[in-house]
Amino acid sequence: TIQEEDVLPPRLLERILLVKQAFVPRADDIILATQPKCGTTWLKALAFTITNRSRYGFSDHPLLTRHPQHVVPFIEIPVAGPNHTDIHTLPSPRLLATHMPMSLLPPDTRSVGCRVVYLCRDPKDALVSRLHFENKVLQGTNLSMDSAFSMFCQGFSPYGPFWDHCLEYWRESVARPDNVLFLKYEEIKSDPVHAVRKLAKFLGVPLTKDEESSGVAQEVVRLCSFEMLTSLQVN
Template sequence: MAQAPSESSKSDTKSSADETPPESYSDLVISTLPRRGGWAKPLVLYRNYWLNPGRLEHIIPVKERFKPRRDDIILATYPKCGTTWLKALAFTVTTRGRHALAGHPLLAGRHPHLEVPTPAGDLDGIERMPSPRLLATHLPLSLLPPVVAASGCRVVYLCRQPKDAFVSWWHFANQMRRKGSPPIKLDDALSMYCEGFSPFGPFWEHHLEYWKEKSARPEQVLFLKYEEIASDPVEVVRTLAGFFAVPFTEEEERRGVPEEVVRLCSFEMLSGLEHNKGGDVARGDSIVVGRSMFFRKGKVGDWENHMAKEMAEKLDDVVEDKLKGSGLVF
């Protein structure tokens, strides 16, 4: 059975439930939010999700000020579930009519993340982007503005087998830790993950928000699993093209365009690009996030190389319990 939340986790959750969430960042005193360490950086509990406190000043304006357009495409993912791959596939599919695949700007381009504090991810910069916009986020649906549903924009959500997502995050978190700090032990990381304590966690709540929205708005919300892309990427590319209302023509099918999109966006191609081999995404507090850190293996089932049977069963029990009755299975 799943491990019961720790006493600190219970008190943290209770504190959050008892507080009325602020409506704007000016009303928020981060020091009053439940805080907990254990990962590369401490996290705070805000509206039932564990978040990097330094990101709140960028996350809260998204809910308050982001204005989705009807022709927007929002790519929502839980961390370490194939974000880079999905962005590459979506961008290539939607822009194939404007760019020859051989010299596609994907080979040198980057795409804005709603909550990332960079010039490319600044909300004012996003507002100035021409339509149609392709936007990415790790935010749960409840931290996006309600008008997202009313706007009619399309949302693609990507998740991953929790055991693989966990192992990938554990590796990433250890790469992000401060210089001189001890590595995060796998069993400690698993206990935190199973409690729902991880960046943008609990992971099951993150998944379920979009899963329920997919049921309510199937024409505007597409729910994908990383394993589906890995097992049949060409078919998923066709699904994306249809969902984006730019299906492949018979001529494109004859020319093998779906297969060429898959080749251009393959793990080997993306990880081999010069701008993904070097350079940093962010720096601060003795932590450096290099672009190459977003590419590890991308293999389905890699968890078996790291987790003992008992550990895998522990996480499986949590998943079964938390998703029970939802129809979402892994």
């Protein structure tokens, strides 16, 4: 089990403690869990499009004008205000995201029966993506690959050791397969249409025969593709 005081930066620890105090899970919540740079934006886009496909058409979809990070808020990274009021006021069912390890989620997340989708990624790719991201975005950061690799192997990452993070969610998915779905980035990339069907079924909104025949899964994949999302002005 990942211990907060051992591995987490102080500012992040403050946010997680706030979540434990203020966040009240609901039985119909859907929580998308990832480590940073492991396909978070892609998973948000897919889950949002799948769960809201009866509300929005593909030609005037919210993702054409809003970033996936904005339509699916993080639990521990408040968008508006320090007290997570934006999350508390969202109507059910809520679609939320987190980078927190399974062991640091509020205990009620398990007891009320929230659905959790976890996406893992090849650690080599996650490391490289994280290195480029931090060197580009964080002022004064110029971390070398050798230093980043050494720190990664020692367990230094924003939300705790990489494999501990993955294993916590994987074990939970084995113990509670109806509530926790464990996905791999590389498998979604190799067969995204199958991943859409799998996600839809797990989230309780399986594709109908009419949707299958009309190519809804393929449309979801197209809308949420890297090429589509990166071509939009909002992104």
